[in-house]
Amino acid sequence: MNRPTAPSGKKAPNFAQASLLPLQKAEDCCHQAEPVAEPSAAARPAGNARYSWKVQGMDCPACARKVEVAVQQVAGVTQTQVVFATEKLVVDASEDIRRAVEDAVHKAGYALSVDGAAPQPHTAWREYFPLALITALMGLSWGIALFSPVGGKAAFTITTLAGLWPVARQALRQIRAGSPFAIETLMCVAAVGALFIGATAEAAMVLLLFQLGERLEAFAAARARRGVTALMALRPETAIRLRDGAMETVPVAALRPGDCIEVAAGARLPADGRLLNDSASFDESALTGESLPVEKSRGDGIAAGATSLDSKALLEVTSQPGDSAIDRILRLIEEADARRAPIERFIDRFSRSYTPAIMALALLTATVPPLLFGAAWSVWIYKALALLLIGCPCALVISTPAAITSALASAAQRGILIKGGAALESLGRIRQIAFDKTGTLTTGQPQVTAIRTFSTYSEAQVLTLSAAIERGSTHPLAQAIVRTAEERQLVLPNAEQQRTLAGIGIEATVNGERLRLISPARVPVTLLRAEEQALVQSLEAEGHTLVILLTGETALGAVALRDTLRSEAPAALAELGELGIQCIMLTGDNPRAAAAIADTLHTQFQAGLLPADKVDAVRKLSAASPLAMVGDGINDAPAMKAATIGIAMGGGTDVALEAADAALSHNRLNELPALIRLARATHNNVRQNIAIALGLKAVFLVTTLIGFTGLWLAVLADSGATALVTANALRLLRRKKQG
Structure with a gap:
């Protein structure tokens, strides 16, 4: 049934400028032409070939950096890029280096499959076995220690060694791959150092927390990547093509510009097309985010993924295989993800200088005084052991994940999903928030x-x-x-x-x-x-x-x-303004409708934006100060990835939810101010924890070197710092719900 459109007279999305991989033009509208799957020669150095794989086993953006470092060491590689959001590794090389790249990635601890091929079977038990083992051994060790301190110490030692084995193996792989001071190296130093001075229980606890954090991060990353593939669900696998008066069902990949296709009522368009009927109604909400259907006339363009309403439609295909609106949106997401620098965890960055510095200082403490000044070896070895304990980064390692875990739990109680500590840290720096209109500020x-x-x-x-x-x-x-x-x-x-x-x-x-x-x-x-x-x-x-x-x-x-308008929207935006957050509305709707909403909310707006336009607007706004993008539609996903952080409404599309870094599962905008407050409190808490951990170490470092404190006070300082950091982080769980 045909219906009048919204006053906007919205046009079909045009993503031509967003295309990253130009495709070969069809030679004839009635004959199939093979698409060029790779960029043109101008896109990369002459004589280079491009290869792509799917990377399995990446838990965080830091893993993407490790894969890049490993591949860059392969002879013949001229350019490497890992897109964490889609698990894609793209390599430009002057020769066939596929086997060498696969070997290098395997040695770094990750697996590769040919891009487009089915992934290797998921073996969850292998991923969770180390965590389950160390948890069981930890409980057993505590039980033994209650009855026999000596037996408990031995049990904790066995627990530490069992938990250390997979971490040490990965650390060795990273060293061979060119990342000698990754977080796995830090964990090994912490555990071995704690064992060396007899802090066996603490050594086991550090490894347990590390394994738990790794699994939680891997779970969040897997969900985020899985959602991107939901784009493909908008495009059917087959299409009905009309040729010489006959109907035939063909794969979508067989469609070429000029082909005539038929789309039944309620079905989605398999490719971008031009309407051949006099008129027809289409639901483009999956692509544009606008809830009102759009009336199309003969000759109008319609994007792939739109749904034909009420009656069958005849269309002429206008897009090449792999270059429809859906494909271009997916590439926009990949491009936006690639433009963002990989967010490395704080401890991983700090350990690159902290760990070797402490080890070198302990070695110098044990050797320089006896060798140069004739001091007693036993005295300075004792001081070196104390320094090694002080340098043991147990409290430092716990400081950040303890605060983040508490904050994530607090957010979950409010119905807010935050995908990891990096997202939480970014939220604390936000000074602008851009909102999509339909489904975000409106119902x-x-x-x-x-x-x-x-x-x-x-x-x-x-x-x-x-x-x-x-x-x-x-x-x-x-x-x-x-x-x-x-x-x-x-x-x-x-x-x-x-x-x-x-x-x-x-x-x-x-x-x-x-x-x-x-x-x-x-x-x-x-x-x-x-x-x-x-x-x-x-x-x-x-x-x-x-x-x-x-x-x-x-x-x-x-x-x-x-x-x-959502009933809570005016109050939520007003509260954000009190927090110093500048709000702006980005919408594909017409300026008149957008102005009516913006006037009610007392906010700025930009209207008539296509998905690519939203990405450009977000990038320009982000250049001024950190910006969050809040949306609910597939068309918002690229803008979310281009922003400092993306926030999705819980009732939105799967792609928007999974492309975002945070989601409001209860669809309440008034949770946004509470989320910003929590993120800022977490940021302050992390800084406090780091100050406690490093401050106590600095004090005892000096007192140990001058002989005022010894091994037992060093143990107390390290344990005390760990307790203080944990207690401080737990304060985030007691924050009352606001808004």
């Missing part, structure tokens, strides 16, 4: 907002007759009208001889009278008085969508519909 469902009468009919009669005509339709506007009539408990008469008016509206016979429900643009000017025309123009200027009820040559009334 995303059209509702009847006004009913106007142009005759002796009452508002109830106009609504009753309109709902009777629309009853049975799956069109969102029709459902909104029928729903409103039912809410008002109106009795709807039976409608007969319902008929869709192509490009106009719908008509039916009700109580023996022929009625039409059509767009104002299709109503002859002579049928509306001047005041009625002014009323229609006024409502449309406010962003409403209107339908006019007619009988013969008489206008009976009008029904206005509009997507409504």
